[in-house]
Amino acid sequence: MGEASTVGHRWRSIRRAALVAAATTAILTGPSALPARAGSDPLGWQSFLEQPRSSDVRPVSATVLSGSVSNARGVTSAGGGVTTLTVPSGGRQATILLDYGVEVEGSPDVDVDSVASASGPLSLSLAFTEARTYLRTPGSSALAAASSAGATTITVQPGPPRRSLTFAPDDTVTLGSPTEVDRIAAVSGYRNTGDTAFVRQVLPWLEGQLAYDSTLANGDGLIVTGPTISTTNGGFDWDFYDGAKTGVVTAFNELYYRTLRDLSYIETGLGNTARAAAYDQTANRVRESINAVLFNPASGTYYSSDSDHSTFAQDANALSVLFGVAPASRAPGIVRALRSLWGPHGSAPFSGSIFSSLISPYITAFEVEADYLAGDAADAERLLHLTWDQMLDRRGPFFTGTFWENIGADGTATLSRTSLAHGWASGPTPIMTGFVLGVRPAEPGYRSFTVAPHFGSLTWARGAVPTPFGRVFVRWSRDDGRFSLTVQAPPGTTGTIALPDGRHTVLNGGAHGAERTFSGRDRDDRTDSSGGD
Secondary structure, three states, rough: OHHHHHHHHEEOOOOOOEEOOHHHHEEEEOOOOOOOOOOOOOOHHHOOOOOOOOOOEOOOEEEEEEOOOOOOHHHHHHOOOOOOOOOOOOOOOOOEEEEEOOOEEEEEOOOOEEEEEEOOOOOOEEEEEOHHOOOOOOOOHHHHHHHHHHHHHHHHHOOOOOOOOOOOOOOOOEEHHHHHHHHHHHHHHHHHHHHHHHHHHHHHHHHHHHHHHHOOOOOOOOOOOEEEOOOOOOOOOOOHHHHHOOOEHHHHHHHHHHHHHHHHHHHHHOOOOOHHHHHHHHHHHEEEEHHEEEEEEEEEEOOOOOOOOOOOOHHHHHHHOOOOOHHHHHHHHHHHHHHEEEEEOOEOOEOOOOOOOOOOOOHHHHHHHHHHHHOHHHHHHHHHHHHHHHHHHOOOOOOOOOOOOOOOOOOOOOOOOOOOOOHHOOOOOHHHHHHHHOOOEOOOOOOOOOOEHHHHHHHHOEEEEEEOOOEEEEEEEEEEEEEEEEEEEEEEEEEEEOOOOOEEEEEEEEEEEEEOOOOOOOOOOOOEEEEEO
């Protein structure tokens, strides 16, 4: 077989495929891979991408798992010869493991050149897994027995039919971070693109959700969540496996506060100043109540909820800094306290044993951002390395070239249901842009923006941020107390460069540079200048 499988993929991945021949003999071939993508990379960062260089990819290795297979490596290259899978009548299945090296996505194309069977049709099966750890060879008498027992169970205990297979059935409203996060994501899209048509389209839904949230507020203006999904205020969160969180939950109310601020931001951008002021007024009350009811002055941190004062929660405390719920003076103490949750593979999400110990890259990214905002770039880098380095280790059994949904306390993808290509774990990407390179939008669509890099242990960074006006190019370096920064901004934009000594410079579209020599502590004095082309 010239190739057992040629798979068309248009993005990165490790999709390992088990190719199974369940009858006599098959000779398989496939088309050649397309040439690698041409073109230079002026910034150099694309060399770190794990994605394939062609829309058609081949396996990088082939391993015989069971049965009789000749020339298994023939599937990995054009002209590799014929690969033959042979299964004697009643004999063991022939199985090949095809490893594509990184996570890939697409549809496999398998061409069978010829089939010789003395006992009926040939059955060819494909199975996929993100990591070799969870690959199982086909066939299990125990599973066959379980299947029969399950069929009997369904017959004797059918139960009422359900109208939905989603996490929450129809007509059930759940309040938790996914609901709030979706709203924050919608506003983030507007912040980065300036797409007013989009935000006008989604605004009624955003307003409707906030109106519903307000019906759950207590006398302090804080929302209260219930214990089960059957209630209209079920408090389910990103850690759904921990069940609902009830009462006045700190993280939920911090998300509520952030959403109120975001709606004010949208209304301001659309010229609805009265509505913006109303959202700000509600947000101010929520913030005041969180600090009055949910802050622990003895520890300088926030409770998990009004009824749970013993659990120290990563999300509640990281979000308090990130969203500005906590006064700036409290931020350094809060991020220092969060270190108590750190282990060799990342931060536990909660103290104690009530909740799961699974490390959440999703929540950890918020803590990293909080570290940067609190001026602790060193710990931000440490936590980035603790959490994400293990996912990038090519020698690891769970390596996929992509980021995982959660991590066990031992640094492995503990649960077989864990997604090993999880978008919510990709926090380092915006962190590198917004905090290390330092480019963040100030007005929708980057009409105005800030450049405020956080150094940590790094001595240089460079990159480009796409905007509706064109790309913002930034390059900075530092050595022996001297800092150099170059910004090239597209026409129609205004940027503010925040320098490490506390000074800032306002610039218009064009190329700009700044150099400073610093000694001692940062200063608060500022100077303004108008940039030109």
